[in-house]
Amino acid sequence: MNKPVERIARDIVRVLGLNPGPFTLQGTNTYLFGSGPRRLLVDTGDGAQPEYLKLLYQTLGDSRIDRILITHWHNDHTGGIPAILHSDMVSPDCTIFKHQHKDCPNIDGSQDISDGQVFAVDGLKLTAMLTPGHTPDHVAFLVSGCEQKMLVTGDLILGQGTTVVDDLQPYMRSLDQVLETAPSVLLPGHGPVVQGQDDQGQCNAVRVIREYIDHRHMREKQILQTMAGPPPIAGAPGWSVEQITAAVYPAITDPQIIRAAQKNVHLHLLKLKDEQKIKRILVDPLDPESALWALI
């Protein structure tokens, strides 16, 4: 699983970004597509790992990168761009593609990716799916033309654990959307490739997408159930984020994890408010920190 270079299919190789850490798991996965002299690279690592560039160079042999597709703007996916562009690993006309979004930093000289845009390389086709949620500019790529239908998931779905989310409503829609494509293999931005079947003969890739969806639905249900009860402070018009978090995650004690859980609960509350299932009450109309939340 931690092999720095792994051949996934005849024309697909994963090259590990060699930047392990608490947020990147074993590092960022980058993927090289194609078998001919011109290759396509998805994501570029964080740019601080000279060893990664060496690996990429060795993997390319005599071939050159002529297109770089970026799943989203985060530095661990885009940081390697300058070093790669300034190397002789790229052809002189190498082009960078990233979905341009007003709320996300752009990459100088890059071209936009639109929903459904197709990138062909040798026998493979990568079809872009705009999948906001982790970030507004996030794009996944559906790969066809090899034996199995594969999905490059970026940080929408990781090979293990759950991902950090900017905005839950689009995130859930993006998960539903990729589930519909029923891929047999997930090529995530971090963590191991998800493939094969489980003991019950169920496709692991589809199972993992469903688990991501079910996990969020379960949380949402817990939050709504909690809020159906009387607020912990008698007579209060609703629940605070802190109170809901303490009820939904009774076992956590680490302050850092509590803060992360509160952020997650807050994302759920914003989604439920947009869906008009709950309302926000400002106890002090001038202080957003005083917000309490109640069922409608």
Ligand SMILES: [Zn+2]
């Ligand atoms: Zn990310």
